[in-house]
Amino acid sequence: MTLLEVKNLKTYFHTKGGSVKAVDNVSFKLGKGEVLGLAGESGCGKTTTCLSIMQMVDFPGEIMEGQIMYENAFEVIDEDRKKSLRDRILNRNPGNEKRTRNLLEFSEAEMRRIRGNHISMVFQGAMNALNPVHRVGNQILEVLNIHEPELEKEDAWDKVIDILETVGIDSARARDYPHQLSGGMKQRALIAMALVNNPDIVIADEPVTALDVIVQSQVLKATKELQRKFDLSMIMITHDLSVIAEVCETLAIMYAGKLVEYGDLRTLFKEPFHPYTQALINAFPSITGPKKDLFDIGGSPPDLRNPPEGCRFHPRCPKVMPICSKKIPSETPIKNGFVACWLYEEEEK
Numbered sequence: 001m002t003l004l005e006v007k008n009l010k011t012y013f014h015t016k017g018g019s020v021k022a023v024d025n026v027s028f029k030l031g032k033g034e035v036l037g038l039a040g041e042s043g044c045g046k047t048t049t050c051l052s053i054m055q056m057v058d059f060p061g062e063i064m065e066g067q068i069m070y071e072n073a074f075e076v077i078d079e080d081r082k083k084s085l086r087d088r089i090l091n092r093n094p095g096n097e098k099r100t101r102n103l104l105e106f107s108e109a110e111m112r113r114i115r116g117n118h119i120s121m122v123f124q125g126a127m128n129a130l131n132p133v134h135r136v137g138n139q140i141l142e143v144l145n146i147h148e149p150e151l152e153k154e155d156a157w158d159k160v161i162d163i164l165e166t167v168g169i170d171s172a173r174a175r176d177y178p179h180q181l182s183g184g185m186k187q188r189a190l191i192a193m194a195l196v197n198n199p200d201i202v203i204a205d206e207p208v209t210a211l212d213v214i215v216q217s218q219v220l221k222a223t224k225e226l227q228r229k230f231d232l233s234m235i236m237i238t239h240d241l242s243v244i245a246e247v248c249e250t251l252a253i254m255y256a257g258k259l260v261e262y263g264d265l266r267t268l269f270k271e272p273f274h275p276y277t278q279a280l281i282n283a284f285p286s287i288t289g290p291k292k293d294l295f296d297i298g299g300s301p302p303d304l305r306n307p308p309e310g311c312r313f314h315p316r317c318p319k320v321m322p323i324c325s326k327k328i329p330s331e332t333p334i335k336n337g338f339v340a341c342w343l344y345e346e347e348e349k
Helices: 046-053 085-091 108-114 136-147 153-166 171-175 183-195 213-230 241-247 265-270 275-282 342-348
Strands: 002-015 018-031 035-039 061-070 119-122 201-205 233-238 250-255 258-264 332-334 337-339
Touching: 002 046, 018 046, 018 061, 018 233, 018 258, 035 046, 035 241, 046 061, 046 201, 046 233, 119 183, 136 153, 136 171, 136 183, 153 171, 153 183, 183 201, 183 213, 213 241, 233 241, 241 265, 250 265, 250 275, 258 265, 258 275, 332 342
Parallel strands: 035 233, 035 250, 119 201, 201 233
Antiparallel strands: 002 018, 002 061, 250 258, 258 337, 332 337
């Protein structure tokens, strides 16, 4: 079942030097219980894509067009249109009820009920994401109280303790300040904050950045266990393919604001189609097999105020053809996904 579908999303940042096309015509789906990895170099549009889903793009950014279809959006009713529970039950027609709605049509009041309650985000930078002058438990309690103000104080605190213990933090640490926690514990606290309201979808933005390898492994293992326990749908943003391989089952590769390849993780790792995906995988060092020189992707990502014509990867592509610099490739179906590359469009013809 598709829980979230992003269709033709465009998000630009308007500057004096021109509009930066940070996300340009991006489309993908997220199923119930699915873990999608969104990978690519820094600045390719991964975080902006997910901030657009949350409608948290700051000025001078603007969502220009597209749709973000959310399956459970029928549950969100603006306060000024809310009826009594009895009226809603009596007037409901389950056969005709429109379950899926476009989040981009929601008011800010409706989106506040979506954020945290239905779709949560674990923000990048665990070291700085928590407020240094408030106790960790109180920060999680604040998130809970915003969405469930009717909870009794003791019940709410019990729920905070329960979610902390679920992510592997002892209940006694709930009264600690952030500086008293290690980097891994801070990251777990952020995950607890994202899960405390039982969301359908969790977006994790570089969840293990700045953590050492051992702690990374522990956090990823905990994330995987929590995803299975709560049957969460997740979007994992990272530039580290080892994180993708550890947690995800579907992979989306972004380059210069566009999706260039999308499909089953195992398939794409074993047989990547797009030259950029091939380059990313080749640039990842292996600890098995014979030693070899590290591979690097030549050149630099383009200026998204004035991206190159045609395929945006063509100035750096080792397999470039004349048509690559003239026309944008369409999404050609491959095994369990698609690739946007002229190499495979020619094969289709």
